[in-house]
Amino acid sequence: MPELRVGEQRLTVAPASNLLDALLQGGVAVPYSCRSGSCHACLVRCLRGEPLDGKPEALDPQRRQQGWRLACQCRIVDDLQVEVFDPLRDGRPARIAACDWLGPDVLRLRLIPQQPLRYRAGQHLVLWTDTGIARPYSLASLPDEDPWLEFHLDCRHSGAFSDAARAFKPGDALRLGELRGGALHYDADWQMRPLWLLAAGTGLAPLYGVLREALRQGHQGSIRVIHLAHERSGHYLAEPLAQLVTEHPQLQVELLDAAELPAALAELRLVSRQTLALLCGHPDSVETFTRRLYLAGMPRNQMFADLFLPHA
Structure with a gap:
């Protein structure tokens, strides 16, 4: 044995x-x-x-x-x-610069790492509390532009990390673990291709970073963002997305709730065989997106997905 x-x-x-x-x-x-x-x-x-x-x-x-x-x-x-x-020995130290609620259930967390961190829009990090609670969260911030690391925490359901996060305050210490991800990213070679970003809940966080990266790099193709929320109050980035629409004529944003989703997906039509799709959210939502895009004629190798898996 x-x-x-x-x-x-x-x-x-x-x-x-x-x-x-x-x-x-x-x-x-x-x-x-x-x-x-x-x-x-x-x-x-x-x-x-x-x-x-x-x-x-x-x-x-x-x-x-x-x-x-x-x-x-x-x-x-x-x-x-x-x-x-051991986060104290192996993790990177960081401080909370700000924490505020973007909606009834979404906490925006902004961290300042005490050591430089190189990352790409769309990646995720494991966050550690000082009591040893760990949970991976996607980065919503834009590297080399935002002075902080930004995360959108879904606190709709009780969980060890989200419960602890409700008591966070500026100045509190956290530790950063492994930097991961890569399926959700922006490639400079995509500049002329139509880009669809489909997100459910806080799956919008990494896609918000990817969207801003695409616009920063001068993306020339059309960009379509679809955000699925349980109810209207769940569209926690509605205002900043609306502001981006006014600044970028190639950008279209659709905010849907669960009842509106089937009809909206049924109307999806590819504007080009070169269209790329980035998908993020709960596995059920991502599967729904993937199936509809495939039926609309999009090859699976033109879909890039990141799943927000529930705690095992």
């Missing part, structure tokens, strides 16, 4: 046990969210031994060389010694 060692703790586990499950069952506090290798909240570093990694491509080669693995994707096949990601 393999032995799993974490600090001074030694656990005997069944062969091929999932590493995250073994750690949790042994009482080791490991944050996790998606269990699919996307959020990177469950990072651990292998100190001795090597697990069977089911998704080695999820981490960049440098992180893997340093011994980092995603616990949710690994199985224990031999004796293994690991250490859990």
